[in-house]
Amino acid sequence: MAKAELNxxxxxxxxxxVARKLRAEGKVPAVVYGKGMxxxxxxxxxxxxxAAVNTDAGWNTLLTLKxxxxxxxxxxxxxxxxxxxxxxxxxxxxxxxxxLQEKGSFMVPVVTVGKSAGEKEGGSLQIIRKELxxxxxxxxxxxxxxxxxxxxxxxxxVHIEDVAAPEGAELPHxxxxxxxxxxxxxxxxxxTEEGEEGVEAAEEAAAE
Numbered sequence: 648m649a650k651a652e653l654n655x656x657x658x659x660x661x662x663x664x665v666a667r668k669l670r671a672e673g674k675v676p677a678v679v680y681g682k683g684m685x686x687x688x689x690x691x692x693x694x695x696x697x698a699a700v701n702t703d704a705g706w707n708t709l710l711t712l713k714x715x716x717x718x719x720x721x722x723x724x725x726x727x728x729x730x731x732x733x734x735x736x737x738x739x740x741x742x743x744x745x746x747l748q749e750k751g752s753f754m755v756p757v758v759t760v761g762k763s764a765g766e767k768e769g770g771s772l773q774i775i776r777k778e779l780x781x782x783x784x785x786x787x788x789x790x791x792x793x794x795x796x797x798x799x800x801x802x803x804x805v806h807i808e809d810v811a812a813p814e815g816a817e818l819p820h821x822x823x824x825x826x827x828x829x830x831x832x833x834x835x836x837x838x839t840e841e842g843e844e845g846v847e848a849a850e851e852a853a854a855e
Contacts, residue, residue, distance in 0.1 A: 648786050649704035654695060654714040658688040666739065675737045679718050681744030687717050693737045700725055707753050707788045710742070722747060724785070745785050752819075753788045754778045757826065761797035765829035770801040776826045779807070783816035792818075794827060801831040 658665065658676060666676040675693050680686040689712075702708045706725045712718045727741040745751055756778050763772050779792050794810060805827040812818045 648788055649702035649708045651699040651702065651708055651710055652713050653691065653699045653710045655689040655691045655712050655718065657715040657717055658690050670738070675740055677740040677742060679712070679721065679723060679742045679744055681721075681723070682746070684744060687715075689715055689718065689742075691740065696725075696737070696740065703790045704788065705756075707755070709745075709747075709785060712742075718744075722785070724753075747785050750782055750784055753781050753783070753785075755781045755789055756791050758791040758793050759827065760793050760795040763796040763799040763803075763829050765799055765801040765803065765831070768801060768831075770829050770831040772796060772799070773828050773830060774826070775828060776807075776824065779810070779826070780819055781813070781816050782819055783813070787813075787815045789813040789816065796827060796829075799827070799829045801829050804828045 655677070656674075658669070669676045669690050673693070674690040675696065677689050677691055678686050679689055699710055700706055700708050706728075708724070710723050710725070712721050712723060721744050723742040723744050725740065726743040729738040729740070730736065731738055757774055757776060759772065759774065763770070766772050781788065781792070783789075792810065792813065794805060796805070799805070804825055806823045807818060807820045807826055808823045810818060810826060
């Protein structure tokens with residue numbers, strides 16, 4: 648599991664005005680929350696945060712906070728990061744404090760292995776769920792859920808129950824949802840033709 652340190656400062660006051668002032672100073676307002684602790688407002692340098700999560704684990708990187716006595720030494724993961732819709736700079740962030748001895752929920756990217764038989768026949772592979780929820784110890788979060796797709800033909804579907812959970816982890820689910828499917832170009836053409844026929848029929852009915 649990827650680890651990094653992140654220097655932060657305590658933010659004594661909250662509110663939109665304080666947050667705007669922090670952003671004007673080039674800092675990102677943030678909050679640390681978790682089981683058994685009061686939410687703590689902090690600020691962090693955007694470049695430091697970007698560098699800390701720039702690992703193979705991404706947001707699942709275990710971050711040890713440094714510099715602020717109230718949260719110094721706490722291990723957290725980045726849970727939410729709001730970006731400005733136009734400038735794309737950081738607006739605010741949420742960090743979740745975790746217990747390294749207690750299992751938690753993490754989102755892990757899906758990675759396909761190989762090229763499917765359906766693609767070789769002209770079909771297209773579609774990843775319906777790009778991330779899957781994984782429950783495991785924070786120190787055992789996999790970098791990715793790898794799914795071998797070489798045997799998939801056009802029309803085949805991989806459901807969550809078909810996916811092998813990484814060692815020491817669970818893949819929780821209430822329904823057997825689709826993760827990956829292989830579709831053929833013929834199906835797409837037929838769907839398009841049916842759609843066009845439906846539009847033409849509706850236009851003719853309206854004209855009558």
